[in-house]
Amino acid sequence: xxxxxxxxxxxxxxxxxxxAPLNAETLRLxxxxxxxxxxxxxKFEKQTGIKVDVTKSNNEDMISKxxxxxxxGFDLAQPSQDRITSAQTDFDIYKPMDLxxxxxxxxxxxxxxxxxxxxxINGDVYGVPHVWGTSxxxxxxxxxxxxxxxxxxxxxxLAGQVxxxxxxxxxxxxxxxxxxxxxxxxxxxDKYAGILAKVEAKLIDCxxxxxxxxxxxxxxxNLMRSGEVNAAMAWDAGGWKLNNENADITFVAPAxxxxxxxxxxxxxxxxxxxxxxxxxxxxxxxxxxxxxxTEAAGNxxxxxxxxxxxxxxxxxQFNESFPPKDIDNxxxxxxxxxxxEEMEGKVLDRVxxxxx
Amino acid sequence: MSAVxxxxxxDSGKLGLLLLISPLLLWLSLFILLPHVDLVMISLRERVAxxxxxxxxxxxxxxxxxxxxxxxxxxxxxxxxxxxALTLLIAFPVAFYIAxxxxxxxxxLLFVLCLIPFWVSELVRTYGWMILLRxxxxxxxLLQWLGWVDQPVEMLYNDVAxxxxxxxxxxxxxxxxxxxxxxxxxxxxxxxxxDLGGSHFRVIWDVVIPHAMPGIVSGCIVVFMLTLGxxxxxxxLGGKDSLWFTEQIYxxxxxxxxxxxxxxxxMLLLILSSFIVWAGLKLSRQSFTRVMT
Numbered sequence: 001x002x003x004x005x006x007x008x009x010x011x012x013x014x015x016x017x018x019x020a021p022l023n024a025e026t027l028r029l030x031x032x033x034x035x036x037x038x039x040x041x042x043k044f045e046k047q048t049g050i051k052v053d054v055t056k057s058n059n060e061d062m063i064s065k066x067x068x069x070x071x072x073g074f075d076l077a078q079p080s081q082d083r084i085t086s087a088q089t090d091f092d093i094y095k096p097m098d099l100x101x102x103x104x105x106x107x108x109x110x111x112x113x114x115x116x117x118x119x120x121i122n123g124d125v126y127g128v129p130h131v132w133g134t135s136x137x138x139x140x141x142x143x144x145x146x147x148x149x150x151x152x153x154x155x156x157x158l159a160g161q162v163x164x165x166x167x168x169x170x171x172x173x174x175x176x177x178x179x180x181x182x183x184x185x186x187x188x189x190d191k192y193a194g195i196l197a198k199v200e201a202k203l204i205d206c207x208x209x210x211x212x213x214x215x216x217x218x219x220x221x222n223l224m225r226s227g228e229v230n231a232a233m234a235w236d237a238g239g240w241k242l243n244n245e246n247a248d249i250t251f252v253a254p255a256x257x258x259x260x261x262x263x264x265x266x267x268x269x270x271x272x273x274x275x276x277x278x279x280x281x282x283x284x285x286x287x288x289x290x291x292x293x294t295e296a297a298g299n300x301x302x303x304x305x306x307x308x309x310x311x312x313x314x315x316x317q318f319n320e321s322f323p324p325k326d327i328d329n330x331x332x333x334x335x336x337x338x339x340x341e342e343m344e345g346k347v348l349d350r351v352x353x354x355x356x
Numbered sequence: 357m358s359a360v361x362x363x364x365x366x367d368s369g370k371l372g373l374l375l376l377i378s379p380l381l382l383w384l385s386l387f388i389l390l391p392h393v394d395l396v397m398i399s400l401r402e403r404v405a406x407x408x409x410x411x412x413x414x415x416x417x418x419x420x421x422x423x424x425x426x427x428x429x430x431x432x433x434x435x436x437x438x439x440x441a442l443t444l445l446i447a448f449p450v451a452f453y454i455a456x457x458x459x460x461x462x463x464x465l466l467f468v469l470c471l472i473p474f475w476v477s478e479l480v481r482t483y484g485w486m487i488l489l490r491x492x493x494x495x496x497x498l499l500q501w502l503g504w505v506d507q508p509v510e511m512l513y514n515d516v517a518x519x520x521x522x523x524x525x526x527x528x529x530x531x532x533x534x535x536x537x538x539x540x541x542x543x544x545x546x547x548x549x550x551d552l553g554g555s556h557f558r559v560i561w562d563v564v565i566p567h568a569m570p571g572i573v574s575g576c577i578v579v580f581m582l583t584l585g586x587x588x589x590x591x592x593l594g595g596k597d598s599l600w601f602t603e604q605i606y607x608x609x610x611x612x613x614x615x616x617x618x619x620x621x622x623m624l625l626l627i628l629s630s631f632i633v634w635a636g637l638k639l640s641r642q643s644f645t646r647v648m649t
Contacts, residue, residue, distance in 0.1 A: 060610055060611045060613075061610065063613060064609065064610045064613065067613065087613075089406040089407075090403075090406050090407065090613070091407075091613075092407065160510075167611070207596065210596050211510075211513070211595075211596075212512075212513050212595040212596055213595070213596050226490075226491075226492040227492070228490070228491045228492060228510075338406060341612065341613070342612065342614065345607075345611070345612040345614070349424055349604075349607075350424060352596075352599065353424045353427065353428065353599060355597075
């Protein structure tokens with residue numbers, strides 16, 4: 001009797017232990033902070049019964065993680081559209097999307113077409129758009145007057161009050177502000193190297209102005225909040241977030257053009273929950289849900305008609321930072337050809353090592 | 357007959373030994389040896405085209421031909437040696453006090469006080485220093501309140517901040533071996549030295565330090581290796597000029613996707629730091645086995 005009891009306990013426990021993962025399907029999502037807010041995750045689980053495991057990350061981290069596992073460990077990832085083809089060519093970490101499984105009519109058509117074109121290899125499409133936004137300048141208008149372009153960050157009266165990242169958007173932004181067109185030179189390595197050399201000299205010259213190179217979004221928000229930094233190169237959403245707390249600080253689209261990015265959905269090569277991934281994409285592209293993500297992330301999505309669900313404040317902030325002519329002036333990142341990032345890396349290393 | 361049983365007994369003894377050391381062997385080969393072999397293999401290849409690699413020394417030559425990498429390593433090594441020396445200078449009196457001057461519960465209390473900062477993670481400790489040192493931070497506010505300065509001072513983002521963070525982080529690893537060796541020093545030897553007319557300096561230099569040498573050297577080795585391999589503290593406290601070699605390795609692996617260069621740097625760090633430790637042992641005329649036991 002006692003034995004039977006013991007045996008049945010063991011059997012039951014084992015059954016329970018194994019049945020839990022079988023019952024609840026899980027979607028392992030590799031994404032950015034704010035792109036999968038808890039309320040959206042809860043709503044999705046209620047509707048489909050699929051649990052969502054959210055891992056917050058950034059572009060380089062996503063590629064490195066998937067490269068290390070050869071495309072396993074996650075079921076859906078969200079890198080920027082310009083970083084997909086090079087990573088796929090070099091490391092083979094994604095698999096093509098089956099567009100027939102997506103409600104393509106829920107996407108803003110022009111954005112969907114552009115992303116499809118930029119993420120295609122040999123006719124296979126690897127990414128569909130999700131959240132888009134820009135990077136430009138976040139300025140405390142009271143403390144730092146007359147900052148209208150990236151190069152204005154190097155003005156002597158701002159010494160010690162400036163921050164930006166040592167990453168490729170900074171190189172691209174400064175190149176545009178110096179009158180170059182780095183995107184046009186993507187295909188011409190020599191010309192690109194020439195532009196980079198000019199930017200390198202400028203950034204080394206500018207280094208004495210920099211308080212600290214920021215690396216995480218929260219780090220920058222803290223520097224701006226405390227007033228230790230008054231002008232920075234950053235994302236629009238961060239600027240609007242600070243604007244809610246301090247009306248003097250806001251996002252400014254630089255005169256030479258804000259840099260436009262689109263974060264996408266891609267399937268890692270060894271995705272185990274592909275169906276769940278498609279369900280998640282279709283779910284978050286519904287205008288009401290997309291608006292919830294916009295509220296959390298501070299950026300607009302590629303979902304058709306979601307702006308009417310977004311609150312008025314964010315819309316007003318967007319319109320203030322982006323008069324219509326500045327929207328036309330946004331420089332959208334084209335896909336990065338392989339090899340360029342290595343050149344950029346050396347430039348960034350030398351800037352970091354230079355004595356200011 | 358007896359020979360046969362003897363043999364089987366010896367065999368079972370061998371088997372037992374094999375079973376006992378197999379976890380260790382597995383650990384060493386799977387988690388130490390294999391990854392390093394892989395690291396060497398990766399460091400000796402070069403990307404020629406997408407998904408195509410060829411054998412090459414270029415990752416190693418890049419370290420010696422690009423002054424940036426070489427300088428970063430030298431800077432890291434020199435700062436680590438300096439941090440080790442500073443830690444020793446500060447930790448020696450502390451350890452001597454704990455080992456020789458106090459007894460009983462107070463001694464335990466002092467030891468725990470050294471230990472307490474290590475109950476929180478290194479990240480939290482480093483953020484603590486950032487709160488203290490930043491321009492709108494506590495020290496800056498205190499100085500202004502005292503009227504010693506009339507505007508905020510920035511104490512973060514420089515080499516001194518890195519040094520403070522490193523010394524603070526490694527203090528415990530110097531204090532513990534020092535206390536252990538100093539406790540083994542017979543008090544009567546110190547008394548005898550004084551009786552024979554030795555000055556404070558002579559007593560410390562000729563009696564205490566020679567006895568504590570194994571503790572000093574083992575503490576220095578641990579602190580030096582921890583400092584050299586530290587990533588968080590230099591990156592967070594150092595700001596725009598930080599330049600630490602581990603940061604360089606991280607950048608190569610994570611943001612540049614250049615595993616080949618990163619692996620080469622990893623191997624070079626291993627080789628060069630081992631060389632520095634070896635040189636330190638030779639200079640102090642200590643043997644590794646004596647120091648580590």
